[in-house]
Amino acid sequence: MGDIISVKATTEYNVYSGKNILQSIGGLARESFRTAFKLGVISDGNVAPLYADSVCQTLRTAGFTVYLIVVPSGEEAKSLKIYGDVLNKLVEYGFTRADAIIGLGGGVVGDLTGFVAATFLRGIAYANVPTTLLSIVDSSLGGKTGINLPGGKNLCGAFKQPAFVLSDYALLKTLPPAEVKSGNGEVVKYALLKGGDFYKNLLAGGNADAFLTDCIKYKADIVSEDEFETKGKRIFLNLGHTVAHALEKLSNFTIPHGNAVATGLIYAARISEHYGILSNADANAVEKYILSQGYEKNYGYSFKTLAQNALSDKKTSQDSISLVLLHGIGKPVVYKIKTAEFLALPL
Ligand SMILES: NC(=O)c1ccc[n+]([C@@H]2O[C@H](COP(=O)([O-])OP(=O)(O)OC[C@H]3O[C@@H](n4cnc5c(N)ncnc54)[C@H](O)[C@@H]3O)[C@@H](O)[C@H]2O)c1
Missing domain, CATH: 3.40.50.1970 (Rossmann fold)
Incomplete structure (x- = not known):
């Protein structure tokens, strides 16, 4: 079965x-x-x-x-x-x-x-x-x-x-095509989190059903390790979500969640590149793939607007923000960044 x-x-x-x-x-x-x-x-x-x-x-x-x-x-x-x-x-x-x-x-x-x-x-x-x-x-x-x-x-x-x-x-x-596209934004997220063959096969346009199983396996392992989000692992599933939530709120939820996540992943890759933990080649490949799938780069919002909105989120402490970044494809890490530094990121 x-x-x-x-x-x-x-x-x-x-x-x-x-x-x-x-x-x-x-x-x-x-x-x-x-x-x-x-x-x-x-x-x-x-x-x-x-x-x-x-x-x-x-x-x-x-x-x-x-x-x-x-x-x-x-x-x-x-x-x-x-x-x-x-x-x-x-x-x-x-x-x-x-x-x-x-x-x-x-x-x-x-x-x-x-x-x-x-x-x-x-x-x-x-x-x-x-x-x-x-x-x-x-x-x-x-x-x-x-x-x-x-x-x-x-x-x-x-x-x-x-x-x-x-x-x-x-x-x-x-499932309507718009829902498929939105769901696929999350599939891309899992490929960046997992890396390896999953990421390579996705970029090469491989078997869609196999990607679904890869995603389920990744999430199952994370939940098995950190069911209640207290051990610093389950938070990895938020890759791309800081900017995504800002986009959803700014657009009054007219941008579908997964489309916003796809855009958020481009930002996560670029911020990772800025901190020197993801290569320029990898960040470029992530952006190229996501744009090739018909997702948007920024929906016309400046990074500062997105960052300001993200900082108004209930999960943000006053003087810093925790971001899930990539220490290479397949290697998520959490970076705690001062809010002033976050707002001034040159993106
Ligand atoms: N619990 C969690 O861990 C978690 C994680 C992510 C998102 N969410 C929640 O998930 C919700 C979004 O879920 P969603 O994107 O699946 O949206 P949804 O459940 O609203 O479904 C999207 C649309 O597709 C229709 N639909 C569903 N399956 C269909 C099918 N097979 N054929 C035709 N139409 C179909 C639905 O009727 C609906 O109109 C949000 O409320 C979000 O907060 C929860």
Whole structure:
């Protein structure tokens, strides 16, 4: 059944990845949710009409009583209102702590489902079936769950690892091209973090499915080492994200996340070059590749504007900023830079 990638978190679990493996959800759910009688499948208004029937039917054949809960598509679903609606549905359907839920959708559905699982009846089991590139390579594994508050994105959440993740790459065939492009920004990030053959093959235009598996493996290893982001490893996943978050905020979230990350990676490479830890040839290659994939260099914002915006971020301490840089391709490092120095970088 494709690749099986283990995540050694507090509770160990597997990511099953490959093409046309969705039908194995029945067996996986039976194996993982041994006490469950009822299963809730949470999906959004775009994904449910495409895949929910088949998933629910397979789960019913495996012996579960299945309830489909459809939420609106997009960030709106990560709201207190929709979160409350889903909890109320589970109460209405008589779910107990022995039962479980499955998120069938992109990062929005996964984050919401995980947070419902973390909090309903003080915690029930859940699994993710990611359907976007971004959720396959990033959000479906690692246990960060949450919703947005009126004051900002992801301000309310919990760590809660899934019982399993089933990543069927065949589901990406219906994903809109803009979402594919955005997800690919994160794939480039992983290639720069991992280096080696993954990076070389990406630049050479190699096999896309193999890159997805490489990304999952990288993230699985990082989460296994630093589940709660306390050991200085999980922060590497933020490569390119300082500038990306600034771009997203400045554009009022009209620039897709992964596109902003791709631009942020160019800056990360150039800042690394500035500090003499990445060669000019490598920085040039990174920029050339990213621009060749149709991403933007700066969206018309000066570096100073981006830096000022980044410094207003809640995760920044007052007199310095921590940046993930590259000490060569495949060798991420964290640099703590004084804010005045950051603002004055000649980029
Ligand atoms: N928990 C984490 O570690 C983590 C990491 C990164 C991002 N995130 C979160 O992920 C969210 C973004 O996730 P996303 O980029 O997957 O967006 P998304 O979940 O909003 O999906 C994007 C769009 O594609 C549609 N879609 C999904 N799968 C489809 C398919 N197979 N065919 C057709 N349409 C499909 C969705 O309905 C939606 O309109 C953000 O809320 C972000 O905060 C979480």
